[in-house]
Amino acid sequence: MIGKEIDTLIHLLSKLPGIGPRSARRLALQMLKQKDHLLMPLSDALRDAAQSIKTCPICCNLDTVSPCNICSNNERDKSTICIVEQIGDLWALERTKVYKGYYHVLGGSLSALDNIGPEDLSISGLVKRAKDTEVKEIIIALNATVDGQTTSHYLIDRLQYCDVNVTRLAHGVPVGGALDYLDDGTLVTALKARSAIL
Amino acid sequence: MIGKEIDTLIHLLSKLPGIGPRSARRLALQMLKQKDHLLMPLSDALRDAAQSIKTCPICCNLDTVSPCNICSNNERDKSTICIVEQIGDLWALERTKVYKGYYHVLGGSLSALDNIGPEDLSISGLVKRAKDTEVKEIIIALNATVDGQTTSHYLIDRLQYCDVNVTRLAHGVPVGGALDYLDDGTLVTALKARSAIL
Numbered sequence: 001m002i003g004k005e006i007d008t009l010i011h012l013l014s015k016l017p018g019i020g021p022r023s024a025r026r027l028a029l030q031m032l033k034q035k036d037h038l039l040m041p042l043s044d045a046l047r048d049a050a051q052s053i054k055t056c057p058i059c060c061n062l063d064t065v066s067p068c069n070i071c072s073n074n075e076r077d078k079s080t081i082c083i084v085e086q087i088g089d090l091w092a093l094e095r096t097k098v099y100k101g102y103y104h105v106l107g108g109s110l111s112a113l114d115n116i117g118p119e120d121l122s123i124s125g126l127v128k129r130a131k132d133t134e135v136k137e138i139i140i141a142l143n144a145t146v147d148g149q150t151t152s153h154y155l156i157d158r159l160q161y162c163d164v165n166v167t168r169l170a171h172g173v174p175v176g177g178a179l180d181y182l183d184d185g186t187l188v189t190a191l192k193a194r195s196a197i198l
Numbered sequence: 199m200i201g202k203e204i205d206t207l208i209h210l211l212s213k214l215p216g217i218g219p220r221s222a223r224r225l226a227l228q229m230l231k232q233k234d235h236l237l238m239p240l241s242d243a244l245r246d247a248a249q250s251i252k253t254c255p256i257c258c259n260l261d262t263v264s265p266c267n268i269c270s271n272n273e274r275d276k277s278t279i280c281i282v283e284q285i286g287d288l289w290a291l292e293r294t295k296v297y298k299g300y301y302h303v304l305g306g307s308l309s310a311l312d313n314i315g316p317e318d319l320s321i322s323g324l325v326k327r328a329k330d331t332e333v334k335e336i337i338i339a340l341n342a343t344v345d346g347q348t349t350s351h352y353l354i355d356r357l358q359y360c361d362v363n364v365t366r367l368a369h370g371v372p373v374g375g376a377l378d379y380l381d382d383g384t385l386v387t388a389l390k391a392r393s394a395i396l
Contacts (some may be wrong), residue, residue, distance in 0.1 A: 002261070002267075002289065003250065003251075003261050003262030003263065003267065004262070005243065005246045005247045005250050005251075005262050006247055006251070006260075006261075006262065008243045008246070008247075009240075009243040009244065009246075009247045012236065012239055012240045012243050013240070015236060016225050016228060016229070016236070017224060017225065017228050018221065018224070018225075019225075023216065025286065025289060026215060026216070026286065027214050027215065027216075027217075028247075029260075029284075029285055029286050029289075030214060030215050031214070031244070031247075032247065032251050032260050033260075035248055035251060038210065038213060038214070039244055039247060039248040039251075040244075040245075040248050041210055042207075042210045042211070042244055043241050043242075043244035043245040043248060044241075045203065045206045045207040045210050046207065046229070046237055046238075046240055046241035046244065047238075047241040047245075048203045048206070048207075049203045049204055049206075049207045049226075049229070049230060049237060050233055050237040050238050050241060052201065052203050053201075053203075053204070053230050053233060053237075062204075062227075062230050062231075063200070063201050063204075064201030064202070064203050064204065065201065069200075069201065086227075087227055088223065088224065088227050091200065091223060091227075094200075
């Protein structure tokens with residue numbers, strides 16, 4: 001009953017993360033109603049992105065230039081590399097505007113269940129970068145999940161013979177978090193890592 | 199820090215209904231990762247849809263042909279027209295595969311708050327269609343909201359001199375609905391409209 005073109009559009013939209021068939025129909029309808037303001041610009045934006053997107057050969061970030069804007073920025077702090085699992089994590093850290101060093105995107109975490117081993121992640125490139133004499137500190141900013149922790153331990157193992165300080169993000173009570181909603185693990189970690197204020 | 203093309207894409211995605219900046223970033227990232235399977239096909243699908251989409255001059259449905267596939271289907275029941283608010287409602291009714299007549303999409307409902315008057319909806323076209331001698335019944339399938347009810351009353355007023363039966367969808371307990379979660383209005387309606395079973 002719906003045209004083939006609309007059907008294809010709905011089908012593709014429903015493949016996106018967090019979008020089911022019902023949301024896909026709603027999105028498609030909204031786009032079709034706003035043809036000039038949404039449908040055409042979005043189609044162009046997707047095509048432009050597809051044509052210009054590249055994986056950075058240094059840090060594995062996605063960007064429209066190669067090496068990426070971060071790796072090719074000489075004003076950043078060359079002494080620090082921050083390891084993240086995914087590009088989304090890199091974007092999140094960049095939004096804070098606090099970290100000024102470089103990044104390294106692993107592309108995931110080690111996972112026995114999902115059959116992801118060290119060779120599936122960009123670890124050899126990382127070790128090579130860590131041997132650069134300019135690099136003084138490597139910050140491990142992986143997710144605080146079981147897989148993230150496993151990957152952390154593996155990375156520490158691989159980096160132990162490089163002449164760098166390896167650090168990790170602090171664990172504790174999230175800012176704005178209410179204590180009685182926190183899980184026990186976080187509370188124990190926060191208690192153990194308590195800091196003196198007076 | 200992100201390329202302009204990616205920024206534009208995220209900005210456009212965040213304009214979609216139910217998608218905020220955070221989801222837009224997640225969607226964009228997912229698309230960029232699956233360039234060949236998602237990004238390019240979606241761009242093409244959007245362009246195809248934009249180029250082929252037309253508003254049906256008869257029922258105001260959106261389709262890739264004009265008149266739409268439903269209006270140009272001569273095997274449907276010519277005696278019935280079902281009035282819906284939005285194209286999404288038409289799609290929902292079509293999915294049931296029970297209704298075989300034609301539709302008329304109003305394009306919204308009368309709303310004093312949103313400043314939508316009768317001239318903003320496709321009512322004159324509907325009255326013209328209702329005067330066709332082949333049309334015997336007009337089903338009002340508007341939302342059971344205040345605006346929907348107001349629009350219903352207005353439509354009944356406009357259609358009273360046309361030689362058609364005007365009906366509306368039944369109101370009552372939704373199939374699968376638990377009584378103690380229902381609002382009082384629905385329960386009262388369901389009780390008043392109770393039907394004999396023995």
